[in-house]
Amino acid sequence: MIKAPVEVCPVCDGTGWKTVPTRRDTGRNATERRVMRCDCQLRARAQSLLAAARIPRRYEHCELANYDTDFPGAHPSLAEAHFIASNFARKCDPHGDKGLLIIGKIGTGKTHLAVGIIKELILSRGIACLFYDYRELLKEIQNSYNSTVQTTELDVLRPVFETDVLVLDELGAVKPTEWVWDTVSLILNTRYNENRTTIITTNFDDQPAAGASGSLSPARAAVRGETLGDRIGERMRSRLHEMCRIITLDGADFRQKFRSASFR
Numbered sequence: 089m090i091k092a093p094v095e096v097c098p099v100c101d102g103t104g105w106k107t108v109p110t111r112r113d114t115g116r117n118a119t120e121r122r123v124m125r126c127d128c129q130l131r132a133r134a135q136s137l138l139a140a141a142r143i144p145r146r147y148e149h150c151e152l153a154n155y156d157t158d159f160p161g162a163h164p165s166l167a168e169a170h171f172i173a174s175n176f177a178r179k180c181d182p183h184g185d186k187g188l189l190i191i192g193k194i195g196t197g198k199t200h201l202a203v204g205i206i207k208e209l210i211l212s213r214g215i216a217c218l219f220y221d222y223r224e225l226l227k228e229i230q231n232s233y234n235s236t237v238q239t240t241e242l243d244v245l246r247p248v249f250e251t252d253v254l255v256l257d258e259l260g261a262v263k264p265t266e267w268v269w270d271t272v273s274l275i276l277n278t279r280y281n282e283n284r285t286t287i288i289t290t291n292f293d294d295q296p297a298a299g300a301s302g303s304l305s306p307a308r309a310a311v312r313g314e315t316l317g318d319r320i321g322e323r324m325r326s327r328l329h330e331m332c333r334i335i336t337l338d339g340a341d342f343r344q345k346f347r348s349a350s351f352r
């Protein structure tokens with residue numbers, strides 16, 4: 089097998105460190121120099137973080153820079169959400185700051201925004217992030233109970249607990265059972281207790297569970313759609329309010345917009 093020659097970084101000759109003149113005026117003729125990590129190392133770290141983030145191919149194109157807020161008929165909530173997301177990506181402290189709960193109907197761009205944020209956190213700030221579809225995560229945990237597979241529940245959950253910023257996409261999309269509620273509580277409570285930042289997307293309205301105090305009358309509850317409270321339980325919904333700032337996206341399904349545009 090012929091191996092491609094490994095390219096050696098011309099800045100640091102492959103050492104990973106570069107020397108740069110300091111700005112400080114020493115008052116002497118000799119310029120003081122300082123050793124810094126070379127950009128090639130920072131780029132390599134960003135690339136390995138990006139590979140480890142598990143962003144699905146379907147969403148690889150999603151960036152904050154290509155999130156359109158200005159097309160004809162764009163709902164104003166898109167521009168507001170984009171503004172909050174961009175500030176968050178630039179400034180958030182992943183060990184203390186609240187995360188984001190992005191709520192909206194189908195195709196309003198929730199996943200696009202969430203992926204755009206973590207890509208920027210990885211590429212511009214070298215922060216470790218992990219993307220998980222809620223259904224996929226629960227399925228992987230369930231598979232780990234199968235005695236023929238080598239992975240344990242903790243193997244699946246450890247990175248979910250430990251990553252600096254977790255995206256949990258489509259929270260509530262699995263039919264609730266006691267096991268689902270216990271598992272989602274374990275994940276959210278662990279991250280909450282460790283002060284770690286979580287970005288969540290959901291299609292369900294941020295409303296109480298049926299029967300919870302402050303919920304709708306039984307007659308109205310019967311005709312309403314299911315709420316986030318119904319799907320993850322009131323206790324977890326209220327925990328989410330402590331963990332996340334809420335962003336609501338309104339407007340049409342972006343996929344439909346494209347489809348109808350292509351028929352014009």
Ligand SMILES: Nc1ncnc2c1ncn2[C@@H]1O[C@H](COP(=O)(O)OP(=O)(O)OP(=O)(O)O)[C@@H](O)[C@H]1O
Nearest residue numbers: 154155156157193194195196197198199200342343
């Ligand atoms: N404002 C936007 N600018 C550019 N592309 C967008 C925008 N909103 C959505 N899209 C694109 O439309 C598609 C659907 O968006 P996305 O998957 O983020 O929606 P969603 O709200 O997560 O939908 P679902 O509820 O089905 O999960 C994606 O390919 C996404 O890149």
Ligand SMILES: [Mg+2]
Nearest residue numbers: 198199257289
């Ligand atoms: Mg989505």
Ligand SMILES: [Zn+2]
Nearest residue numbers: 097100126128
């Ligand atoms: Zn280098």
